[in-house]
Amino acid sequence: MLPSEYHRRLPYGERMSPEPLVGHPFFPFEGDVQVVPLAEPVLPEPPRAGEPGGKPCAKCADPDGFVIWRDDQWSLKAFGPTGLPFVAVLEPQEHYRLDNLPAELTATLGPMIQRVAKAIQGIDSVARTHFNRWGDGSEHFHLWFMARPLGMMQLRGAMIAAWDDMLPKIPEDEFAANARQVAAALAEDGGETVGR
Numbered sequence: 001m002l003p004s005e006y007h008r009r010l011p012y013g014e015r016m017s018p019e020p021l022v023g024h025p026f027f028p029f030e031g032d033v034q035v036v037p038l039a040e041p042v043l044p045e046p047p048r049a050g051e052p053g054g055k056p057c058a059k060c061a062d063p064d065g066f067v068i069w070r071d072d073q074w075s076l077k078a079f080g081p082t083g084l085p086f087v088a089v090l091e092p093q094e095h096y097r098l099d100n101l102p103a104e105l106t107a108t109l110g111p112m113i114q115r116v117a118k119a120i121q122g123i124d125s126v127a128r129t130h131f132n133r134w135g136d137g138s139e140h141f142h143l144w145f146m147a148r149p150l151g152m153m154q155l156r157g158a159m160i161a162a163w164d165d166m167l168p169k170i171p172e173d174e175f176a177a178n179a180r181q182v183a184a185a186l187a188e189d190g191g192e193t194v195g196r
């Protein structure tokens with residue numbers, strides 16, 4: 001039933017030790033950290049949003065929902081207020097996965113990543129813009145952008161996503177100003193801002 005040798009080796013039902021992480025400078029927890037018991041694989045995997053049998057694709061159901069900037073190919077959503085100075089999602093306008101993204105979209109993906117990272121880095125509280133592709137929730141290809149605040153060295157690395165959930169949310173007007181700034185910076189090189 002287990003699909004591979006990798007899966008057959010794993011100790012289902014047991015708790016892994018958090019020891020490799022506790023004390024690491026990028027790990028935001030200390031003390032008695034208890035890891036959840038390791039769950040067995042679920043096969044076939046449940047459908048993601050936008051897949052047959054799954055929930056409808058949120059992007060296709062509401063193409064401009066949360067969108068702050070768009071052009072013919074791409075749009076940028078901003079969710080907020082967040083704990084980080086800025087969190088955004090880049091998506092193609094049409095429904096594609098990474099593996100079937102047409103050549104004309106893959107050709108502009110690199111420049112878009114650079115433009116979005118640069119636009120977010122223009123916010124005065126931001127040192128660096130991280131971006132991640134997880135894709136476990138929705139089939140519609142999407143890249144997450146997370147702004148790491150200047151000087152906040154504990155927020156380096158992948159745990160920045162956990163910090164975003166734990167930090168106090170920025171004020172609504174600051175979020176709106178950051179969203180306007182990022183959208184305007186993107187629009188300088190093409191596309192249009194979308195009013196909120």
Ligand SMILES: [Zn+2]
Binds near residue numbers: 059060061095
């Ligand atoms: Zn879609």
